[in-house]
Amino acid sequence: xxxxxxxxxxxxxxxxxxxxxxxxxxxxxxxxxxxxxxxxxxxxxxxxxxxxxxxxxxxxxxxxxxxxxxxxxxxxxxxxxxxxxxx
Numbered sequence: 001x002x003x004x005x006x007x008x009x010x011x012x013x014x015x016x017x018x019x020x021x022x023x024x025x026x027x028x029x030x031x032x033x034x035x036x037x038x039x040x041x042x043x044x045x046x047x048x049x050x051x052x053x054x055x056x057x058x059x060x061x062x063x064x065x066x067x068x069x070x071x072x073x074x075x076x077x078x079x080x081x082x083x084x085x086x087x
Contacts, residue, residue, distance in 0.1 A: 001066040002074050006081050013056035016047070018085035023047050025080045031067025033077065044077065 010018050026033045026044040033044040037059060043049040044063065055061060065073040 001064065002070050003062055003064040004074055004078055005060050005062045006078050007060050008055055008057055008081065009084055010087050011057050012087075013059065014050055014053070014085075016051065018087060019047050019050040021085045022050055022077070022080060025076055026073070028076070029065070029067070029069045029073035031065045031070045031073045033063065033065050033073055035061045035063045037061045 008014060012018075014022065023045055034041050035044055035053070036042075037053045037055055040053055042053040053061075063074060063077055065071075065077075067073070
């Protein structure tokens with residue numbers, strides 16, 4: 001299991017379009033991928049779960065990846081967020 005904290009840079013936070021991009025990225029991996037925000041844990045492979053977390057610009061989330069490709073999954077998700085999730 002690996003984890004890393006990352007700050008959301010999107011000006012509008014994780015609304016529908018960036019949430020969809022995040023989920024699409026997460027679904028490429030076999031590992032269980034979740035993220036923690038405040039006291040909630042969300043499934044990064046579920047758009048509804050990501051949207052339900054209500055993550056805004058500047059919020060810090062902690063991704064947790066657990067499985068056979070956990071290292072690659074974590075690197076890919078952190079890179080996607082660092083690059084603005086398409087925005």
